[in-house]
Every structure is written in structure tokens, then in C-alpha cells.
Amino acid sequence: MSNLIVHGGRPLRGEVIPSANKNAVLPILCATLLTDQPLRLIGVPEITDVKKILDIFRVFGSDVAMDFSTGILELHHHLTSFDPAVHRLPEEMRSSIMLVPPLLARFGVARLENDVKGCTLGVREIDPHVEVFERFGASIEATADSLIVRTETQMRANSHWLDYASVTTTENFVLCAASAGGNSVLVNAASEPHVQEFCRFMAMLGVEIDGIGTSRLSIEGGKKLGGGEFRFSEDFHEIATFLALGAITGGQIRVKNTAPEQFPLIDRTFAKFGVRVIHQDGWSYTEVDGQLKVNKPFTPNILTKIEAAPWPYLPVDLLPIFIALGVKAEGSVMFWNKIYDGAMGWTGELSKFGAHVFLSDPHRLITFGGIRLSPASVESPYIIRVAIALFMVAASIEGKSEIRNALPIKRAHPKFVENLRSVGASVEWTDSETE
Numbered sequence: 001m002s003n004l005i006v007h008g009g010r011p012l013r014g015e016v017i018p019s020a021n022k023n024a025v026l027p028i029l030c031a032t033l034l035t036d037q038p039l040r041l042i043g044v045p046e047i048t049d050v051k052k053i054l055d056i057f058r059v060f061g062s063d064v065a066m067d068f069s070t071g072i073l074e075l076h077h078h079l080t081s082f083d084p085a086v087h088r089l090p091e092e093m094r095s096s097i098m099l100v101p102p103l104l105a106r107f108g109v110a111r112l113e114n115d116v117k118g119c120t121l122g123v124r125e126i127d128p129h130v131e132v133f134e135r136f137g138a139s140i141e142a143t144a145d146s147l148i149v150r151t152e153t154q155m156r157a158n159s160h161w162l163d164y165a166s167v168t169t170t171e172n173f174v175l176c177a178a179s180a181g182g183n184s185v186l187v188n189a190a191s192e193p194h195v196q197e198f199c200r201f202m203a204m205l206g207v208e209i210d211g212i213g214t215s216r217l218s219i220e221g222g223k224k225l226g227g228g229e230f231r232f233s234e235d236f237h238e239i240a241t242f243l244a245l246g247a248i249t250g251g252q253i254r255v256k257n258t259a260p261e262q263f264p265l266i267d268r269t270f271a272k273f274g275v276r277v278i279h280q281d282g283w284s285y286t287e288v289d290g291q292l293k294v295n296k297p298f299t300p301n302i303l304t305k306i307e308a309a310p311w312p313y314l315p316v317d318l319l320p321i322f323i324a325l326g327v328k329a330e331g332s333v334m335f336w337n338k339i340y341d342g343a344m345g346w347t348g349e350l351s352k353f354g355a356h357v358f359l360s361d362p363h364r365l366i367t368f369g370g371i372r373l374s375p376a377s378v379e380s381p382y383i384i385r386v387a388i389a390l391f392m393v394a395a396s397i398e399g400k401s402e403i404r405n406a407l408p409i410k411r412a413h414p415k416f417v418e419n420l421r422s423v424g425a426s427v428e429w430t431d432s433e434t435e
């Protein structure tokens, strides 16, 4: 178990350069397996999930030269091999599921362990993925602890309409379509910034994709793919996290942000707590007049509301960060998680700080903020952004708090503690594991 100890109550001030977005880096790493040409990736973050994928590439026999001090990865999958009887894809991370299409394209077989759930946010379905594999011509065998997926011939191009705009299912469709001969079309595709970044990488490999950033993707597949060099963009989650940390502690953190066009709805969500986000010259920072205070709607008898859903709605992974602002800001806010049915159970932990929140149902939570909070020892579930939200609340309260089981943060945010110290936080890991 790894815990974060924080001595809170200090306004955090300074500058942070955010890392790349885990949810762009991981599908892109999986996609690299589609080509036998050399690749150079720039800005690869030192996070647990990346290390797990690079380790499995080494086991497959690929050339992997990773220098985390520069963030440069040289990758060449020319002597790669895969044996479903021996090799196991990384567990406890959702992204393993995107190794399936490239393994099918190369070896005609993939084995997916049952434990590819990732963060414990409630049901995370495997069926939409299986449906995609089947549509491209794969057969599925369920064993006690895994799924074995096979293709006898080259995958068949097809058209598909998803039940809902799933991020990794969209990415899996594009991965399958890239190796299938002909034109494939996906309707109700996810369009998050990380999905767009992934599609741009696929285009660099030589896949023709129309509709990037929209809910309809058209992919010309079946061509031999090349190599090249790709530089990752900044992670909007990490940008929003450090902006929120500045605001909640009464300080101000400037965060590098070269894609402010992704932020209008995120900015308006900050504004609901009285936080102005300013984007200037490639950097973003926040301003608050006095204390955090919830803006009341003009419509009588309703609560200020924050809804998270597939892009272009507010990204669901940012919701815990805004819940942290909700317990600090004077006033009430209703948070509505339209995606996950089990992502709010942790909110009871907030009462250990003395916060008042009410879980209306599995999807909706009301915060009654502005109450005086006290330091506490709280337990994080296996959810990256919840460990961060609990940390945010702790950092805003004078005194020593502890976030137990905070290790999931290392799945997405390299140098989290180092970055925090650079902006004035008193924070340390205890019992830190080496991963």
C-alpha cells in the first residue's frame, strides 16, 4: 500500500509543464504493433501502465529503447512473436484490450485476461469490443480466466453503429479497420481529444481516416503501414488538475496548454465555482475573487448542475476534481455522472474531512460546500482521479492528512509529487512501491 501524506493549507503557486495523456499514449503504444517499421515517440510519460506495455513488448521480442529522462521511445516490432499459451497481456489496465487487434493482424490470435478492468468505476463492458472483433470476422472462445480471439484470414471491412460512444471500443474499431481490406465506417464513435490524438497517430502510420473528431469515422484499411516520429500533446486532465489545485488552495498554478480550444466547457465548469480560467500565450491559469463560491442559476428552484458524458460533454474523468471544488465552494452543486454506475461510492470518504455530500443515486451526488473542513486519513478506491480529488481536498485544509492507497495516481501522472513540491506543496509518499 502506498499513501500520500500532505500538510495542507498552503496556497500552491508556480508553473507546471503537463505530461502526455495516458489515454492517448496507451492506445498509440498498442497501435505501434501494427507496423514492422521503426518508430520514435516523443513525450512518453513515466507511468505504470506505459511500463507494463513496454515490458510485454520486450517479452514479445520487440526492440524497446525507452529513455524516461528525455521521454523518447525508440520502438521496432520486427522480431516480435506471440504465444497465447505463454504470454499474458497486462492486467489491471483497460488498455490491454487494444493489443487484441494488432495481435490478430500479426498472429491471427490474441488472449485477453478477464481482469482488464482498469479503474473500479462500476461495470466496464467487454461485449462492445467482442462485437467489434466479431464484425471484423474474429471468433471468440471464453475460457475460465480469459477470452481467446482468433482470425483465420485477413479481417473483413465492415460498418458498425455503436450502442454508445465508447472510447476504447472506437479505438479498437479503428485498429481492426486499419488491417482489414477496404472501407470501414463507425457511427456513434467517441471523439475525445485522446481519441483524436490516437487517430492522428494512425494517419501518420498511413491509415486514411475521415471524420476525426466527429461521431462518424470512415477508415480505408489493408495497406502496409509505415513508421515515423510522433510527439504527444499535453494531457487536458493534468492541465485541469493543476489549475484546480491552484484554485482550491487559494493559490494560482500556471500550466502549459497549447490546445485551449479543448477547454470552453471545462472553463465554464470552473466558472460555476467562481473560478475564471485564463488562457494566454500557450499557458493557462486561474483567478478567484475571494473564496470559492457556487454561482446560482437564474432559473428558480434548481441546483447548479455539472453533467459528465462522452465528448463533447464534460469528460467523466474530470468529475472527481470538480467534486473536490464542490465540497470547498460555498453553495450546492449536483454532479451527474452519465457514464459509470459505480463511480460515486467513494464520496462517503469526504465526510471524514467533515464535508457534507449526499449521494442521491449511483449517478448523482449533491455537494453542500463551504463547511469548515478538518484534516483526515481517507482511503482511495482504485480510481486515479479519485485519489487526486481526495488529495485536492486534503491540500486545501490546514494540517496533516493522509490519502491511503493513492498509488493509482502513478498510472496516469508522472512526477505528481515532484510537480506538487515545485509549486509549494508539502507532500510525500509513504511505503512507496517501486513501480
Ligand SMILES: CC(=O)N[C@H]1[C@@H](OP(=O)(O)OP(=O)(O)OC[C@H]2O[C@@H](n3ccc(=O)[nH]c3=O)[C@H](O)[C@@H]2O)O[C@H](CO)[C@@H](O)[C@@H]1O
Residues within 6 Å of the ligand: 023, 026, 094, 095, 123, 124, 125, 126, 164, 165, 166, 167, 168, 169, 310, 316, 317, 338, 339, 340
Ligand atoms: C484507457 C481509456 O481510454 N480509458 C478511458 C475510457 O475507458 P473505456 O473505453 O473503458 O470507457 P467506455 O467509453 O467504454 O465507457 C465505460 C463504461 O461506461 C458505460 N457507458 C459509457 C458511455 C455511455 O454513453 N454509456 C455507458 O453506459 C459502459 O458501461 C462502458 O463499459 O473512457 C472512459 C470514459 O470516458 C474513461 O473514464 C477512461 O479513462
Ligand SMILES: C=C(OP(=O)(O)O)C(=O)O
Residues within 6 Å of the ligand: 022, 023, 093, 094, 095, 117, 118, 119, 120, 317, 384, 385, 412
Ligand atoms: C479510468 C481511467 O483509466 P482506465 O480506463 O485505464 O482505468 C482514467 O484514466 O481515469
